Amino acid sequence: MIPQKDLIVVTSAPHVHSPDNVPTAMRDVLIALTPALLAALYFFRLPALLVILACVISAYAAEIVCLKIMKRESPTRESSAIITGLLLAFCLPPSLPLWMAVLGTIFAIVVAKHLFGGLGQNIFNPALIGRAFLLASFPVAMTNWTNPLDGLSTASPLGIMKEAGGEILPPLREIFLGSVSGSIGETSALALLLGGAYLLYRKQIDWRIPGTFLGTVFLLTAMIGGIKGEGLWYPVYHLCAGGLLLGAFFMATDWVTSPVTKLGRILFGIGCGLLVVLIRTKGGYPEGVAYSILLMNVVTPLLDRYTKARVFGRVKSHA
Amino acid sequence: MKRATFKGGIHPDGHKELTSNLPTVVAPIPDRVYIPLSQHTGAPCVPLVVAGDEVKKGQKIGMAKAFVSAPIHASVSGKVVGIEVMEHPGGSFVPCIIIENDHREEWAETVQPAADPAALTPEELRAIILEAGIVGQGGATFPTHVKYAPVAGKKIDTVILNGVECEPYLTADHRLMLERPERIVAGLGYMLRSIGCTQGVIAIEENKMDAVAVMEKAIASQPNLRVVVLKEKYPQGSEKQLIYACTGKELPVGELPLSVGVIVNNVGTAASFADAVELGIPLIERYVTVSGPGICHPANYLVRIGTLFSELIKESGGYLGEVEKIIAGGPMMGKTVFSDELPVVKGTSGIVLLHKEPHRAQKEYPCVRCAKCIDACPAFLEPTSLARLAKRSAWEEAEKADAMSCIECSSCVYACPAQIPLIQYIRRAKQAILAAKAR
Numbered sequence: 001m002i003p004q005k006d007l008i009v010v011t012s013a014p015h016v017h018s019p020d021n022v023p024t025a026m027r028d029v030l031i032a033l034t035p036a037l038l039a040a041l042y043f044f045r046l047p048a049l050l051v052i053l054a055c056v057i058s059a060y061a062a063e064i065v066c067l068k069i070m071k072r073e074s075p076t077r078e079s080s081a082i083i084t085g086l087l088l089a090f091c092l093p094p095s096l097p098l099w100m101a102v103l104g105t106i107f108a109i110v111v112a113k114h115l116f117g118g119l120g121q122n123i124f125n126p127a128l129i130g131r132a133f134l135l136a137s138f139p140v141a142m143t144n145w146t147n148p149l150d151g152l153s154t155a156s157p158l159g160i161m162k163e164a165g166g167e168i169l170p171p172l173r174e175i176f177l178g179s180v181s182g183s184i185g186e187t188s189a190l191a192l193l194l195g196g197a198y199l200l201y202r203k204q205i206d207w208r209i210p211g212t213f214l215g216t217v218f219l220l221t222a223m224i225g226g227i228k229g230e231g232l233w234y235p236v237y238h239l240c241a242g243g244l245l246l247g248a249f250f251m252a253t254d255w256v257t258s259p260v261t262k263l264g265r266i267l268f269g270i271g272c273g274l275l276v277v278l279i280r281t282k283g284g285y286p287e288g289v290a291y292s293i294l295l296m297n298v299v300t301p302l303l304d305r306y307t308k309a310r311v312f313g314r315v316k317s318h319a
Numbered sequence: 320m321k322r323a324t325f326k327g328g329i330h331p332d333g334h335k336e337l338t339s340n341l342p343t344v345v346a347p348i349p350d351r352v353y354i355p356l357s358q359h360t361g362a363p364c365v366p367l368v369v370a371g372d373e374v375k376k377g378q379k380i381g382m383a384k385a386f387v388s389a390p391i392h393a394s395v396s397g398k399v400v401g402i403e404v405m406e407h408p409g410g411s412f413v414p415c416i417i418i419e420n421d422h423r424e425e426w427a428e429t430v431q432p433a434a435d436p437a438a439l440t441p442e443e444l445r446a447i448i449l450e451a452g453i454v455g456q457g458g459a460t461f462p463t464h465v466k467y468a469p470v471a472g473k474k475i476d477t478v479i480l481n482g483v484e485c486e487p488y489l490t491a492d493h494r495l496m497l498e499r500p501e502r503i504v505a506g507l508g509y510m511l512r513s514i515g516c517t518q519g520v521i522a523i524e525e526n527k528m529d530a531v532a533v534m535e536k537a538i539a540s541q542p543n544l545r546v547v548v549l550k551e552k553y554p555q556g557s558e559k560q561l562i563y564a565c566t567g568k569e570l571p572v573g574e575l576p577l578s579v580g581v582i583v584n585n586v587g588t589a590a591s592f593a594d595a596v597e598l599g600i601p602l603i604e605r606y607v608t609v610s611g612p613g614i615c616h617p618a619n620y621l622v623r624i625g626t627l628f629s630e631l632i633k634e635s636g637g638y639l640g641e642v643e644k645i646i647a648g649g650p651m652m653g654k655t656v657f658s659d660e661l662p663v664v665k666g667t668s669g670i671v672l673l674h675k676e677p678h679r680a681q682k683e684y685p686c687v688r689c690a691k692c693i694d695a696c697p698a699f700l701e702p703t704s705l706a707r708l709a710k711r712s713a714w715e716e717a718e719k720a721d722a723m724s725c726i727e728c729s730s731c732v733y734a735c736p737a738q739i740p741l742i743q744y745i746r747r748a749k750q751a752i753l754a755a756k757a758r
Contacts, residue, residue: 009643010657012743014729015650015673016331016487020691021736022684120685120737206690260690260701309699311721313559313572 025255026079028202032195033086033250039178039188043148044094048184051101052089058102059085062109072118080119084108087127087250090185091243091290092134095144104134124297125257128290135290145181154181157241158286172233175240182242189240196249205253208265209272213248214239216273224281244276247289257297264303271296322525324550325560327697329730331487331553331651333526337610337617338490343498345621346607346634348422352394352625353415353662354380355407359454360461361387366416372399377601378427379450380416389462389665390452394603394623397421406661408628408647409460410654415662418625431599436509444513444596451595452602452665456587457481457492457556458648460666463592466582467513476580477518478510479565480589482534483549483556485524486649489669491606492586494619496523496530499590500537506589507544509596514582519544520565521586526551553651554728558583560697572724587668602665609635611650613642613672622663628670629659638672646671651729684737692731692741698724702731706744714755717748725749 040048063081067074074080085105092101108130116122135142147154157180160167170180178188186192199205218235225234239245252258252272259268272292279288357363364381374380374393382390397420407413433439439447449464480503484492496503507519521538523531525548538544547565549555559570561583568579576583587605594600603624610617615636622631628645632638646653647661650671663670692702700721708717722745731741 007641007643008645008655008657010655011644012740012746013650013652013654014733014742015644015646015653015655015671015676016733017676017738018329018331018691018734018736020734021738022687025687025689025736118685120687255687255689258688260688260693260703308701309693311572311700311724312563312698313570313574313724314721315569315571 023079025204026083028199028204029083029250030079030086032198033083033090033185035191035194036090036185036188036246037086039191040090040184043178043187044146044184047094047146050098051092051094051096051184052086054098054101055089055092055105056082056085058105059088059109062106066110066114066118070114070118072114074119081109084113084126084130087185088130090246091127091131091183093142093144093146094184095146096134096141100134100138100141104130107133120256122256123300124294125251125254128251128294131290132294147181148179148187156180156182156286157237158280161237161241162280162286169237172237172240175237180241183246186243186246189245192245192249196245199249199253205249206262206265208262209253209258209269210248212266212269213252213272214244216270217244217276220273220277224277238277238280242280242287243289247293248272251289252293252296257300259300259303259307261304261307261309263307264300267303267307268296268300271299322548322550323564324552324555325563325697327695327699327730328552328554328560329695329733330551331733333551334488334610335490335493335526337488338608338619339493339527341494341617341619343494343606343619343621346623346626346631348395348420348424348623349626349630350420351400352418352420352623353405353627354391354394354418354625355405355413355415355662355664356381356391356402357407357413358391358460358624358664358666359389360459361385361389361465363413364388364391366402366414368399368416370399370401373397374399374418375425375427377430377599377603379429379452379601387462387465389454389464390450390601391416392452392601392603393418393427394625395420396423396425406657408654408656408661408664408667410656415625429599430601433597433599436597439509439512439596441513441515444509447595448513448592450601451591453588453591453595454602454665455585456591456605456665456668457585458652458666458668460664463584463588466584467510469514470577473577474580475514475516475577475582477520477566477582478507478514478516479561479581479583480507480519480521480586481556481558481561481583482521482523482527482530482586483561484527485551485553485555486651486653486669488610488671489608489649490610491608491619491668493527493530495587495590495606496527497533500533502590502593503534503586504537504541504544505597506591506593508541509592510582510584510589511543516582517543521546522549522561522565523547524549524551524555553730554697554726557697557726557728559726572721605663605665605667607631607663607667608669610669611646611672612674613639615639622667624665625662627659628656628661628663631663631670632659632672640674642672643675644673646673651733652727683739686737686739689736691734691736695730695734697728697730698726700725702741702745703739705748706739706741709744709748712751714748714751718752722748723752
């Protein structure tokens with residue numbers, strides 16, 4: 001009766017699955033990063049392209065070597081490494097010597113990812129570890145910013161804010177579009193918002209992390225701005241300047257290193273926001289997005305443990 | 320409008336348009352029927368007939384002494400030719416009474432219409448449920464008389480009829496509501512009377528607004544009954560989630576619906592009850608959807624219990640394309656079977672034929688902690704954490720993490736982008752926890 005009886009498959013339920021899988025999720029992240037990539041190439045031209053290529057290619061190569069040595073299989077066709085490379089490039093200055101970019105990428109993939117157990121096992125966001133490693137090793141090269149308009153060396157907008165005086169802050173409009181100095185992929189708030197909106201629309205990230213992260217930064221900087229006698233531009237400037245949007249939408253939301261519970265994500269976002277404002281206003285660096293996320297990565301297991309949902313039916317018995 | 324529902328769940332493609340507008344067809348009555356001795360949760364029946372016996376339609380041919388069980392009946396008149404072990408849609412192998420149909424359709428003497436159904440006492444009604452072999456027709460096949468057996472100190476205040484049918488492809492309950500609403504309402508009335516309860520609810524998903532309209536019309540004269548329209552979401556029809564959506568009551572872990580004063584039955588169960596009370600007909604036929612990309616002409620059938628899957632598939636024009644899975648029930652919780660030579664039983668809501676799933680690798684990836692399984696779980700569990708515990712045989716920890724609260728709806732597996740068979744790990748943990756308890 002059955003035309004191909006030997007082909008009948010017997011498995012346990014379910015027999016249908018969501019079309020979303022790990023490779024499609026990686027594809028969605030790449031799509032979401034595209035506007036920022038285009039903005040980076042538009043504003044920083046060839047230097048940015050070279051740094052991006054250096055990071056992506058070395059990430060891909062390091063991933064393949066690691067998978068081989070550790071006899072691991074990659075379910076994502078190495079696209080997760082490409083994303084790590086791209087994200088790391090996005091938080092490096094365009095003027096960074098390429099060998100440094102390659103070194104940071106290898107550190108990210110080998111140490112932060114594969115030595116911790118590979119995909120899904122790392123405690124810290126690999127791209128941010130790469131950045132932290134480079135910032136600790138090459139503090140001068142990592143804080144050498146160029147103005148995309150004239151190609152001259154300049155301070156970053158957050159650096160100008162912190163020093164209070166000296167250079168004039170670029171107007172908010174430029175910060176929003178991205179024609180200011182900064183890391184390769186972080187300057188265009190518009191492009192990052194587009195990418196973030198796409199990830200939210202595709203349900204690849206939970207609004208709770210970027211929502212509470214950005215909300216906390218906004219509220220705190222609005223209060224600080226109020227005390228300082230600044231207007232509404234002050235918190236908006238804090239949101240759009242530096243690596244905040246890149247971090248909030250693409251790094252803090254990293255599945256592997258952020259909490260799995262809803263309440264945990266809310267606390268995670270608030271924690272990131274608090275730390276960013278603390279570092280930006282009181283810390284030694286003008287920018288603190290990378291460190292805040294890395295510090296919150298540390299408490300992710302703790303947050304998961306103490307914010308478990310009440311299981312359905314764990315209510316007072318009627319019996 | 321905001322519809323009642325539960326938290327969690329998933330939205331698989333329904334594919335119900337394949338059959339939802341097709342009126343139910345009476346399936347050809349086969350030359351042989353195969354009646355399994357066990358078509359319910361509980362003790363299997365002991366046959367009351369032997370090879371060579373003549374049986375009539377509706378005649379009781381098997382029963383068990385155990386309380387949790389349900390008798391079985393001949394679905395055709397004819398001659399018993401033997402009792403053989405056959406594959407069962409529930410995933411096991413069960414002895415079946417094989418009856419050669421004489422096509423005379425003679426009713427057994429026991430099948431008598433009630434002289435005055437309105438005069439029946441609750442005890443008499445409950446006896447009819449038992450005698451008619453009525454079991455839950457949504458798929459779990461729990462003997463209905465057990466649910467209605469009075470428990471001292473417990474009061475039932477609401478009977479919920481489940482017309483949600485949240486499994487993809489299945490439309491049998493949908494068609495039943497459209498075609499036999501008065502039987503469902505009559506059955507609900509008898510159910511309420513049999514336990515001295517007044518409030519009746521008919522729960523329907525919002526994707527069946529035509530059935531909502533029909534059922535609302537059917538209950539128009541009875542203010543104690545109401546239709547509740549629920550959000551389209553899987554597993555909306557799951558008992559605990561349905562009770563929560565309809566009444567706001569959360570069933571405590573490990574307790575029966577009884578503890579919150581609720582009984583849930585499938586709409587088909589109610590219709591069968593009405594037939595049993597008024598006409599004396601036991602459960603010998605049911606609505607079955609035959610659908611999926613692997614069948615030529617998807618359809619809804621009224622099928623005699625014991626009809627082979629192969630006969631329904633033939634009636635639907637045969638297989639289409641390369642069929643990979645034959646599913647008894649829906650694709651979310653149904654069981655794949657080894658062949659099509661097995662009978663329709665009381666719990667067979669549908670036969671779904673699927674091709675190979677596109678873009679579906681047969682490989683388990685590492686968990687990337689996306690939490691999609693946690694968001695999908697209607698029991699608010701962490702499937703990925705439970706699976707991790709099961710992988711290292713940490714049964715006590717799994718029990719503490721409430722593995723036993725898993726309703727095995729498979730929503731987590733559907734949602735998992737890493738294609739981890741979470742449900743199998745959790746089932747393994749549940750088995751180990753139960754085994755440890757038994758020791």
